[in-house]
Amino acid sequence: MMKKILTISMWEYLEKVKTKAFVLSLVITPILIITVTLLPSLLLKEESPTVEIIGIIDTSGIYFNYLEEEFQKYELPNGQRNYVLINLDHVGKSYEAKKRTADLNVVRNLISGYLIIGMTNKDSLFAEYRSNLFGNFKVVARFEEALNHFQTKKILKLAGVQSTLLEKIQDRTIVQQIKISEDGKVSDLDFLTTFFLSVIFILLLMMMVVYSGQMLVRSMIEEKSSRLIEMLVSSSTPDELLTGKILGLSLLGITQILIWVLLGMTLVASSLLPITAFKNIVPMLLFFILGFLFYASLFVGIGSTVSTEQEAQHITTYLSLILMLPVVIAMPAAQNPDFIVTKIFSYIPLTIPTVMLLRLNVQNVSNLEIFVSLVIMVISIFIVTKLSAKIFRIGILSYGNKPTLKEVFRWIKE
């Protein structure tokens, strides 16, 4: 019994782990997720470690000195100035010639980029930052802030506002966020970091479920269409086959998690992610693994009823939508801990894993709630496996038309 289950699970595991698609997904999935979620915020927040030389073409001649003074306040960690601004008004005679020379300097990497400041005919300011890459959000944001500051000041001054008052008006208040837990611990991790970590986990879970689910269903379709399944069920019981398949798939999942955890640890080590972001890691991993097991056993049952790739794709699409649900309710959940929808979703097996992954980081979830959700998860996995086994027994041997829901219910009752 056990030996056959092991044989089947090892086969399922090895045959899938060896595929190029698996190796690719292993590397590409986290890279994709990190790029999408973390990188923009990193770019905006972190000081760039090198001195940037930026050119200014200021046709009016009044902004350069101001900007140079303003930009002195940005310093690198080592105390050096972050930006060196140079006036490019002398590099060419005509405006077009200046631009041409400056463009050339950008392409040659002599300067990171340059800013053109001009006036439109309506006396409002016009500015353009030219560089060899998009995504200079930080420097562009700083230029915008400085120029807008200058303009406001100018207008208010014209209106006769006192200069001391002016400074006060321009003062900005920055709100610091502190999260307080029941045990009195105070966390100054900002919302975005924890939120992003949850999103990363949810996306990883989703990718894993969708990806390995698809892989499983595809291999089952292959076994069904080639009637290999008949050779399999004349060698092992359907229960052994089902358990072996779920186990093999879980091994596949664990391999992915292990590699991703290693990757996460490297990220911590390289301090891209703060270690405090992982304080909920134990319950998070639990929900992650249980969630994966739940969906894996669901897939085996449903997968045994389909005969074509298309049907399989429909199913995975629906399931991934359910998995994405918490991202939709993320904001209200973060703002209002008593948000009723999240409470309800925390007790529905389909949504528990992802919703809890989210709540653990954006809300204070009581240990009791965590425990109850975990118990619901374990019980549902047990029930789903039993039901899947019943569907599986008959599903794997029925070819052709997709069974109706009514038929599937009859299989369960048999």
Added chain:
Amino acid sequence: MLIVNNLVKRFNSTLAVDNISFTVKPGKIFGLLGPNGAGKTTTIRTILNIIKPTSGEIIFNGNPITYEYYNIIGYLPEERGLYKRSKVIDVLAYFAALKNLSRRNAINSAESWLKKLHILEYRDRKIEQLSKGNQQKVQLIAAIIHNPSLLILDEPFTGFDPINQQEVKDLILSFVSEGKTIILSTHQMELAEKLSEDILLINNGKSISSGNLSDIKKNFGGNNIRLGFSGSNTFLSQFPEIIKYDNYNNYSDIQLRDEIIPSEFLKKMIEKIEVNHFSIVEPSLNKIFIDLIKRSSD
């Protein structure tokens, strides 16, 4: 020895197998014959314990068949296919492991079969890189790698060229000589006729004819002779012993009344015409098959 008693399998409203009984003797090939949709596959699946019969029993070597028999049963399904992207040796080792063979025995057995069927050179190739015929050979090996004592072959010859068909036939016969129990399910009546001793002919889930093939032939209204002669064949219509006859260039196939003894009829013939060929013709299984199916469907 495999005994099937009063097997019934009902799917919802359709009766797929309707009270079928037969016995498969060891060391003999049993032909399970019938048109498409007759219930052959369902019968096989119940024997394999893949599906549970609605009623009836299946006894193998004195005991009801259970999952424990999996390791001594070999099965080659009608439609073929293997894990296309996997290596030949890996697939064979997997199926052997499912039949409880140790890894080492599995590899040894796989290699010796690959060698016997002249495809050892493809040992480490992926299945999809093999020709269709060779893929079928690999699948056949997967079915027999664990040296089963009951072997069920569903259309084993389809897709093989004549040379490979011969190889497969020899292989089946070598199993028979080892005293194994073999069920051969096929449409190819010529091969079934050559190989099987006992047959079961089913149609619409019902047994139409079963038993020893030569007995069946004898009972099949088969008082047929082939007569070669020179001259015109018009005289044949004068004999009341003849039910019907078909004329060919140099001979006629004649069906005699059941009570007529062919040799006495020959004596009578010799007096009238010059006979240059005389033989007793058994009906072909093909003819029996078609006639019986037609009769049962009417």
